[in-house]
Amino acid sequence: MTTTLPDFEAWAIFARVAARGSFARAAEELALSKATVSKAVARLEARLATPLLHRTTRRLSLTEAGRAAADSAERILKAGEAAEAEAVAGSATPRGRVRLAVPMSFGIAHVAPLLPDFLEAHPQVSVDLHLADAQVDLIGEGFDVALRIAALADSRLRARRLCEVRRLVVGAPAYFARAGRPEHPRDLEAHACLGYAYLPGWDRWRFLDASGAEEAVNVTGPLRANNADALTASLRAGLGLAVQPQFIVHDDLASGRLEAALPGWSPPPIALHVVTPPGAFRPARVTALIDFLGRRLTAAPWAQAVAA
Structure with missing residues (x-):
């Protein structure tokens, strides 16, 4: 009896098409031609005797069978990648590409400057x-x-905590001279407060004191932004107060351009984490990057200021 092996290449290509929602984007990521990607999906559809994708000139979407097959395809792809990575990991030299996602301000100021050292190593x-x-x-x-x-x-993701990230209510000396310095979170209702759009409940700030008592206050102000660094110019200009992470305001606090308020209160604690997809095995290149970032970021001045 003849046994026909599954078309693993077609399954892997279909997984990328399903994840990206595009033949072109999948082809670019896989370094294949769009025609090769399209033919692989068509080949898989022929084997399964069912369409996996709705194709129009404007968009690509999964059929009902395609949605079920996409989960299987992703598992097949991950298993293949893990098997290959485990074999490659037998070498002491990490190799290959690592896709790394980082928050904008933190990435520009604190991750991108570290990468030359990592890539050189x-x-x-x-x-x-x-x-x-x-x-x-x-x-x-x-x-x-x-x-x-x-x-x-x-979540299903694997997470490793690197360090605490302290957040502070900060403002310019000129602002405090003009508007006064809040002594209690409730005082913020009378102040101009600059908001960070990705903060849950950006217009309702929560605080804890040393005893664990909690206060929540509704705030308003002249500026809200979806990037915390975008608030810096307005803070320095004395337009209001903001809750900012230590890694953004560390230098401004040290120079006196900004000052912290409400020393007895702090927003609920957060931390810097490395997060990876589920699975017991990590390629050597991923482990190398995680270990490097862990060493360098936890030694940063803003992280040391929190520890102190």
Whole structure:
């Protein structure tokens, strides 16, 4: 009896098409021609005797059978990648590409400057750095690693806590001279407050004191932005107060351009985490990057200031 092996290549290609929603994007990521990708999916559809995709000139979408097959395809692809990575990991030299997602301001100021040292130490590794404050879907978008600054919710993802990230209410000396200095969170209702759009409940700030007592206050102000660094110019100009992470305001606090308020109160704690997709095995290139970032970021001045 003749046994026909599954078309693993077609399954892997279909997994990328399903995840990206596009033949062209999948082809670019896989370094294949669009025709090769399209033929592989057609080949798989012929084997399964059912259409997996609705194709129009404007968009691509999964059929009902395609949605069921996409989960299987992703599992097949991950299993193949893990098997290959485990074999490659027998070599002491990490190699290959790592897709890394990092929040915008943190990535520009604190991650990108570290990458030359990492790439010099690991010349056979390349890094695809994605910067965005919006949270990415690691599994659906094909990322190997993400740095997240938050109180993490439970999920399927693997997480490693690197360090606490302290947040402070800050303002310019000129602002405090003009508007006064809040002594209690409730005082913020009378102040101009600059908002960070990705902060849950950006217009309702929560605080804890040393005893664990909690206060929540509704705030208003002249500026809201979806990037915390975008608030810096307005803070320095004395337009209002903001809750900012230590890694953004560390230098401004040290120079006196900004000052902290409400010393007895702090927003609920958050931390810097390395997050990876589920699975027991990590390629050597991913482990190398995680270990490097862990060492360097936890030694940063803003992290040391929190520890102190």
